[in-house]
């Protein structure tokens with residue numbers, strides 16, 4: 274299946290054929306993670322951990338089940354999630370007095386505990402995160418990593434003494450996003466969601482969107498300013514130095530396995546996956562290329578090179594299966610391994626390895642005494658060209674539109690006065706979603722495409738995944 278012929282079919286094929294996911298589990302939207310996919314997700318998680326830990330956020334774990342009465346405290350939040358909740362109502366022979374729900378997200382699991390943890394200004398800021406599964410009953414067509422019912426989720430939660438401190442946390446979140454996206458070689462846009470599309474209960478929401486090759490936007494992360502919308506109903510107050518009691522200001526940061534979906538969708542090609550070096554379970558593949566009569570010597574020497582590369586800290590695999598080298602190349606190319614080292618008679622006799630890049634298929638000679646720098650430089654270059662390629666194709670999918678009808682595949686930028694009535698009209702007439710207004714981009718003066726009012730407000734409209 275060619276990616277350009279049918280992106281959607283191509284996506285379903287590459288994720289299943291290359292052991293990222295196994296959809297044969299008998300619950301729709303709850304897939305098995307085979308080793309290769311799970312390891313890739315864990316590596317994405319380790320980048321997120323590094324970014325959070327570096328800034329003093331602490332990793333925690335809260336229970337999966339939330340009592341119904343605890344969930345019910347913030348009205349907007351309940352309205353937003355009610356239709357998506359999985360319930361546990363029985364245990365053994367007993368009907369439960371208070372039904373329990375599987376976390377769709379963990380605000381309502383955490384906040385009653387925050388109200389106990391936080392006493393005074395000395396307990397602030399509180400900055401924690403967890404990497405867990407969450408559950409949402411999706412009714413739309415499911416798709417691996419992109420729309421599932423059991424979601425691998427990363428959620429950061431913070432509490433602050435003031436609105437300004439919470440705002441500065443959100444600026445830091447954007448910095449974290451920048452670093453993570455760079456490691457995943459993903460271009461993205463930060464878009465302030467509309468009032469009718471923000472996170473249930475939030476003051477405002479920033480969506481982080483990336484553009485898929487079929488011209489549809491995919492939200493890969495979101496950042497929320499709650500102000501005191503949750504701390505008041507959940508009674509999360511702190512005592513100021515002057516003895517007064519105040520509700521904390523809160524933010525959250527959510528990311529999910531959709532980041533892996535975006536990596537697959539954006540970097541892959543007709544052959545299969547291309548995984549960025551930073552999250553590839555195998556960064557370097559070593560393949561012996563034996564010749565008649567010297568098979569044993571060549572495989573032995575190749576194994577020594579594998580040991581050397583592995584001990585340099587690269588995630589390395591030695592493929593000495595009894596199949597033709599060409600079949601091995603194809604097998605690992607489909608799985609997106611960024612770099613392959615071919616080691617045959619000539620390489621051994623002359624003391625070099627032949628490195629083949631997955632992204633460009635270019636062959637590069639690396640001297641055996643220069644493996645660390647040689648491999649490191651190429652992996653680095655692969656990452657930058659993946660990012661460059663992805664940025665170029667995303668920028669080809671950005672358009673200015675002067676009316677809502679006939680939007681193109683990609684981001685469509687149009688003047689919008691900001692009123693809900695006009696926004697809903699834009700969605701209706703375009704058939705796309707109004708993602709919101711871009712953050713950090715100033716708009717040109719124009720006329721709202723619906724009401725004609727002079728405005729410098731901008732709407733980004735796109736079809737979504």
Ligand code: ZN
Nearest residue numbers: 690695721724
């Ligand atoms: Zn308008």
